[in-house]
Amino acid sequence: MYPVYRPYLSGKEQQYVSECLDSSWISSRGDFIRKFEIQFADFVGVRHATTVCNGTVALHLAMLAIGIGPGDEVIVPTLTYVASANMIVQTGATPVFVDSIESTWQIDPSAVKRAITPRTKAVMVVHLYGASCDMEAICKICTEHGLLLIEDCAEAFGTFYRDKHVGTFGDVSTFSFFGNKTITTGEGGMVVSNNAEVLNKAYHLKTQAVSPSQEYWHDTVGYNYRMTNICAAIGFAQLEQANYVLERKQQLAAWYDRYLVDLPVRRQAEPPRSTHSWWLYSILVSQELRDSLRLHLRNRAVETRPLFPPVHAFPHYECGLEFPVAQCISKSGLSLPSYPDLTESDVQIISSKVREFFEVREGCRTEIADCGLTKLVN
Known part of the structure; x- marks a missing residue:
């Protein structure tokens, strides 16, 4: 697991x-x-x-x-x-x-x-x-x-x-x-x-x-x-051990970038003039596919977690407003395994299971463009 x-x-x-x-x-x-x-x-x-x-x-x-x-x-x-x-x-x-x-x-x-x-x-x-x-x-x-x-x-x-x-x-x-x-x-x-x-x-x-x-x-x-x-x-x-752990995090992100590069997923962007610490390596996919992808990975011994729900969606914080970007990111995002002990082989295996999910779904690139995330992922 x-x-x-x-x-x-x-x-x-x-x-x-x-x-x-x-x-x-x-x-x-x-x-x-x-x-x-x-x-x-x-x-x-x-x-x-x-x-x-x-x-x-x-x-x-x-x-x-x-x-x-x-x-x-x-x-x-x-x-x-x-x-x-x-x-x-x-x-x-x-x-x-x-x-x-x-x-x-x-x-x-x-x-x-x-x-x-x-x-x-x-x-x-x-x-x-x-x-x-x-x-x-x-x-x-x-x-x-x-x-x-x-x-x-x-x-x-x-x-x-x-x-x-x-x-x-x-x-x-x-x-x-x-x-x-x-x-x-x-x-x-x-x-x-x-x-x-x-x-x-x-x-x-x-x-x-x-x-x-x-x-x-x-x-x-x-x-x-x-x-x-x-x-x-x-x-x-x-x-x-902090500097070593942070170096490992940077390496993990680079490996995920390499092995997911041609798939219809987009990771969180690094803001200009900043250094991302990659607490969790998180990606966006089509809203329609996010939960199916999580189930696919769970059945193959890869745990994921969804991105946070927008706080205004909770009953006690309902304010009658819409926040479309936050809502879209939340429904489309998931985090992949991101701990420092992961090896390049581990990341390659995890990424291959993500790839397997998309390879059996024809037209997935069209789906991601149609799900309302065009600006977010293209």
Whole structure:
């Protein structure tokens, strides 16, 4: 079976976890917490970083730290994982959905401009599947309109825009270390910022808003969003292998490009002046064929996953609007196995099973042109 993802745990993960056990520092205090934060900030190129227990709470904490709250609107792409919108709501603010760019699947800057109202306080960009958003355009919009910028980098560790790691452009940014992410702590996340005041507030809130000078004194409503030392130990070991894993990701994408080149599929485009980290290698096919292709691959021991449904399609986020690009991408897309241990032979086998599917279907090139994806895939 070729799963969609499998974590790469070939470094010192066991050694460092054993050190935690031997020292008895297994909860949210211990040397690996600070080591992981320092090394992660250095890798990304940001001044400050604080660990949290998962990527979802990282978003919640990040927005609280920059003052997002009731009455505010936050512009966010509808084509994202639901946590992006859920955490906006958790602050008391309102998510305002916008459409995506056809080629890169990222938030559309022109749609962001149209969505700004007097209540807009921030824009949340989501670097989807490891590609970068157009940060030049987004930063310009935020500056011109006095808006805060949040970067959701849950899927974008190792992604660069104009030689800067994503997560370094925003007022605050977040990362996820779930088990299927490029580097993992099992469960975990990180909040980062170049603003010390923002990170100090995030740290204060994540530790139940406890006073630094008086025991068990809490000056506001806080949260227990801390990462354990054991998780941080795994993350620290993962960082030691990060460059190798990212190189493997680039190689996997190149192999898929080679072996799928003449098939009626199109992969996510790399935005200009950016480096795609290829968290997942994802493709578009005809909407009519997507689910059949997934079934075909599943029956041949290749796991896939569909692209995220647009968040506005969920009952609790229904807004009466249509977002045609996001809806089309979602219904047409799937992700192929993308874990670092895959070999060229593995990718060739997986690609051959994709090829097999299309070879038994005459006229598939016409079908893909007729399914409403002409602009997206040609």
